[in-house]
Amino acid sequence: MSWTYEAPLDHMRFVLGHVLDAPTHWKACEAFADLDLDTADAVLQEAARFASEVLQPLNSTGDLEGCVREADGRVRTPTGFPAAYQAFVAGGWPALPCTPDWGGQGLPLLLDAALREMLDACNHGWNMYPDLLHGAYETIKAHASEELKARYLPKIVSGEWLAAMALTEPQAGSDLGQLRTRAEPQADGSLRISGNKIFISGGEHDLTDNIVHLVLCRLPDAPKGTKGLSLALVPKRLPDGSRNALFCDGVEKKLGIKASATCAMRYEGATGWLIGEPHRGLAAMFLMMNSARLHVGLQGLGHQEMATQNARRYAAERVQMGRPIAGHPAVRQLLDRLDTMTRAQRVLAYRAALALDLAEHHGDTAVREREKRFAALLTPIVKAFCTHQGFHGPAAALGVWGGYGYVHDYGIEQTVRDARIAMIYEGTNEIQAIDLAQRKLLADGGATAFELLDALRSELHQTGPLRDFIDDSQAHLRRWLEGAAQDGTRLLESADDLLHAMAHTLLAWAVARMAAAAHALPDEAAARQASLTAAFTRDALPQGRLHWQRALAASAAA
Template sequence: MNYQAPLRDMRFVWHEMFDVTGHCQHLGLDLDRDTLDGILEEAGRFTAEVIAPLNRNSDEQGCQLLGTEVSTPDGFREAYRQYVDNGWASMTGPMAYGGQGLPQMASACVHEMLMAASLSFRIYSGLTEGAVLAVHRHGSEALRQTWLGKMVSGEWTGTMCLTEPQAGTDLALLRTRAQPQADGSYLITGNKIFISGGEQDLTDNTIHLVLARLPDAPAGVKGISLFLVPKILTDGRRNELSCGALEHKMGIKGASTCVMNFDGAQGWLVGEPNQGLSCMFTMMNDARFQVGLQGLGIAEAAFQGGLAYARERLQSRSLTGAVAPDKVADPIIVHPDVRRMLLTQKSLTEGCRMLGAYTARQLDLEHGAPDPEDRRAAMRRAALLIPIVKGFFTDVGQEVASLGVQLYGGHGYIREWGMEQLMRDSRITQLYEGTNGIQALDLVRRKLMGDGGAELHALVEELSQHVEAAGHQPRLQEMAGAVSQRLEEWRALGKTIIEACQRDPQEIGAVSVDFLAYSAYVLLAGLWLQAAVRAGETLTDGTGESAFYQAKLQTADFYWRRVLPRASAHREALLGGANCLMAMPASDFSC
């Protein structure tokens, strides 16, 4: 399966929907359109020519543990060296420590390409960027000066060490200990599992960010601190830590997922004592956005594979008669059910790309907007969107990959074509960095109930502006009416949910997954309407490629007619209440 970055669609989202050049200027960054497009094109070439060819073998070969050393699949070391030498690793890093300081809105497309080309390869650098973020924002100046430069450049990698055998999502159960030393450092002792990139042969050093408890720490999550624990100390000695095992996994086999043992390893406190969880959430929010992009990358790769196959595979004749009479059968793309699957893939993938760019814009403004009130507004908007992006994009990645398998038929089920690998690789994205159920709980409990629905109301108001703009185009009036109705329904549903959850806390868990899905489908409808308005304007002006913009209008039409109705099922399900879930005694679940 050959991956090619969807540059035309990315440029449409960048320039025609969200004005990425103006966005960069607003942030005080000197990045013009030619420079940004050059980054996009070079990233497309690098991912297609260097990274994508590694994906199949990385799944076949996987990582190997020899003693306590881990070897990555053939080609990963050489590709990673190119990745670092060409500046991709430092793309988002702070400029004060050698980074390029590119905004999320510019980098998100590049990250999507990497994830589509080889999710296993991208995992190593993705965790490093999150670690850089946490150390830069919360570490002391001494820590930043000592460690950040080589992390930013990619010469060293970083990890997140949260999970332990007895503690998955519930970090209150953490047992790893940190013992203070006279020199201001700490000795870290404990075991961590599911550590992506915990040991590898891409770099000489790995900087672990480890959650642990101080001796006098209070119980629960309020007693967790964050520590920087390097594999190699500044004097060249190896720290007292090691990889105890590699996990045998369903997918992402080219990414080393390690059991890490810390046996009195020297580390340094990041941030304040007992404030480790808030420090780690700086990293977690970025990681959750990045995992959402993983789902998007997988979806794009699956759509490309399915589309190529549908154009080439000959099976049966069209229901209206032969389309390719010179051939033994017609290509399967002529069949309505194949069109349904392809358009579902296309509308979900391109819709998520729009929402990803919009969310990246909020993340940039949260930290870089000149006006403090704009920063606060963007922080509230990003907080609302992050669980939706993580949860929905990864669900989409799994669905689109599954549709890809279906498009290939029996050939999709065997390894030769690569589609089943995408389905296996995508499955983890719904689990790590907080399962999608946890994202849904966060959306309802912390975001919707946290402000009484105020931010949801503000988002509905913003999206409603596109409904008004669409009213000037006759061909979009029907879609605009449907989107307007959904937006008002979304606002009212949020109010209904808040009232139900205040009466019965069990409702929080009962409604959350369906509410997240409902919210995502309506969000995408608003963005597809915005895209359709822009496409219609361009077609009227006669200034763009007509086929591209006609396809935008037709995909938008498919989305609101055939995909948006899913929201109704989620609404009806969540209104069913918690009692039907909780009434049955646990003992009665047995057969």
Template sequence: MPRYTAPVKDALFIINEVLDLQSHVEDLPSYAEATPDLIAAILEESGKFVSNELAPLNLSGDEEGCTLLEDGTVKTPKGFKEAYQAYSEAGWPSLTQDPEFGGQGMPHAVGMIIEEFLVSANHGFAMYPGLSSGAMAAINIDGSQEQKEQYLPKMVEGSWTGTMNLTEPHCGTDLGMLRTKAEPNADGSYNITGTKIFISSGDHDMSENIIHLVLARMPDSPAGTKGISLFIVPKFHINDDGSIGERNGVSVGSLEEKMGIHANSTCVMNYDQATGYLIGEKNKGLNSMFIMMNAARIGVGIQGLALSEVSYQNALDYAKDRLQMRSLTGPKNPEGPADPIIVHPDVRRMLMNSKSFNEASRCLAVWCGHLVEMSHNSTNEKRREWADDIVGLLTPIIKGVMTDEGFDNCVNNQQVFGGHGYVKEWGMEQFVRDARIAQIYEGTNGIQALDLVGRKLGANGGRSIQRYFKSVQTLIAENKENDALKDFTVPLEAGIKDLQQATMWLMQNGMANPDNAGAGSVAYMHLFGRVILGHMWLWMASVVQPKIEASEGDTAFYKTKIKTGRYFMRRRMVETKSLLAELEAGCEDVMALHEDEF
């Protein structure tokens, strides 16, 4: 049986020492109540909840899966409904939500950490409230006041949940091809008819109502993406007094038989003259949907981190206990028949890859949460714009890099177990299966790379990328003369130069031949990812090194942080060179074969 312990100490280090939320109160008044003591209490309680309530259901939920009933509804695995009730009663759905509708208004940075804890403990369960958060964000931003008042209080308290319905059998990323129809009614509502597939949390028995957000096309709308609108389609009609009414014309056609995340209901949704309500402007549905998609893409990136973390924890336990062979430098367990496998360099390599990735990615997730908060609530318009630029730039990288690396780490952590990692009872094969989906949904990672290269780099005349370069270069300059940090500044400075060279190459060669951009986009995304994670490591190191020198605080923790970061900077940052070379190879070899030659 795998185990999970929430990394509360590391999260608090990032929130209180690296980011130092309280230092931003003047710019972000929403942080005033988020004192270090309160955040510590929230994270401690969340860690206990996920370890005690959710982690024990992970294996059994995977084995049982979801069941489609005859009435077109879904039954979740044993214990899930009760766990969700406990989750809602404890107030977790409301943590970062708008106080106007019953939320607690805690910082998004804290929400990112809670999201990691949930997924590490039980990925399948975490997806139910995760989809609700995205739906709430869209309603809160683009919904009318009446819609906000009707839907958000119940969703914030967890009584109702939400979904996002984009994909259809004939179209995935190319949403301009969608066929779901929205016929107007005299009362201002619409009849929604069509089929959606791959709908996570599409139906379940854990909440009273499910609020589906559905993309559809009106009869007089133009073809393509310019003719798509977004509609709120509740599973059950809502009476004038707010109570639950009759069933709407929406049902589950089937459950997808999947490689992983068996405990989450991935549904084919049939809409048969279901009553829906326009949210946002007519034909501007993608604008509203992107609110959910961007939030979901960051959330999926955190899934990569979360599964890397939980698989690392279990691999570490096994590596300390499993006795095999002797250390290359002599016995380390002379009283036993063999040494624990953690003495072997290759096992340590796999563990260190995970540990150094996890800690930098956690810092990145928390920073991204802070930037989201700043983009929404900063008292300074220029800071709001700056933060919005950086979040937009980082979103495809967080999604693509963190899920690719997270999956690789799950595979390597399974490898630590040898043959036992392939056996179901240890739980490692489930982490691998569950992590695989994160590279696919919410836009495959190849699509994320194309979004980065094709849209984000050139947005606003390249303003976002220039602002990011400046922030990294400023951090390097501030620490460049500190000899104790040269293991961090020198590799990062080399990495940022490689990234700048790669960016210039794309600007010159991608415009001349778009296939150059397409062929090099994934290499560019991962090169960028190496730089971002190195950026996080220099930031963390610049915080802890002075404390080590002053013998201030938890110096043992700080020294371990430096050693872990040094591993990343020396062994992973150097990969920017090979990624740059791959990018600059261009598209000729990629496109050389005629399709008949494959």
């Protein structure tokens, strides 16, 4: 049986139209007021065609071929990748969520999230190249000079040029305060950038002739630590067309996403320009990083969807002990767990994307501020939990194939390998948990979290175990806050369980919303939703309670 992808368009429509009621929210945003569900559906259908017909056939071959660094330092991507990227640009996909002011289509990030899920499901390695474009666009748009915006934004929005995010150095991974890359001011207002970066996705490749590097660096008068970091725009090609002094010294050989050029980069007095204020580079870079974190969460979601649907198809065809293995209780329960968790996380990730849309475009200032708070709270949860499940879900699904699952020809082993990195980059999942605990919960005494949970609970009009779990979670969160405020060490020790507990609480809302909206589904699909709701209640709620118990035990242990 072949490894194939059918975009979950029916469920995407259901989530947009009935679970999140996106069209009503769009009407409250001037930028999206004319957008309806039929138009959104047409966008999703075309995205599904591109993902399944253009990208998915290149996934396995790209994994086997990988990237090659030529003797002159140029990097060649796998066969078919440049042509696929040109088709992506010709389709206008990079411009989808960008403002028309810079040549964008002005569509919601919510639709872009659905697009990203499909691209990642079909070819994570390929999607690493354009996945950073929107974050680069947001960072330059918000912080660069008008001259830089005019020079670079139209090319980035169109996808004619790609971007790279250059943070990590050999001695500075999660601890960005140790960065050493230097930036020397020049008389003409430019900077000379010198230093070495590692793990730079798309630092060099053959998809576009220019790559716009956003580089964290230090000016001569920079204070120590993260407060001394500045951000520079360093293009591969200078405005006059000449080659800048930046070089790829190597391409990493990796466990997964082998088709993505993960580069070691060297900057030898490369010309760049400051973005934002001196020594405020990390704040500017967070725009790019937060966009990337949502996209990474969608990578986890895409891997889960791909693994789930292929496992279900294989289980329906594989006969053992006289019947398809899909009928055996252990396999059936595994498939149901995968299915319900994937669907619930889709609601959660899309709700985060909707929050970003409303934070920027809603006509009511109070709603914009509220959704900005919600988006900040949801981002670390979506990044960490969806990528955790994005690895562990496919790893469990691999067992459906038995020994065949360990063989490349069956597809699932590549998904497992590719998915693992998402738990590490753009801030490890442990760092996301600390961010949630310290900066998103303890910093405001849980005010935003209670506001969000109250808002989500108000959408649930039926009593039952899912709403009861949300009520219990609010009480648990109050207890956690009391304990964590007294002991910072215990806060850190409980952070991972806290994040998973909060994620299960949000998923309970998502499943309850899907159950309430199931009346809009055909009878067979509604019955299926009822079955998945029961599976979540049986399997996931006890796991959520366990995470709350462990988080509370750690925070109260002092």
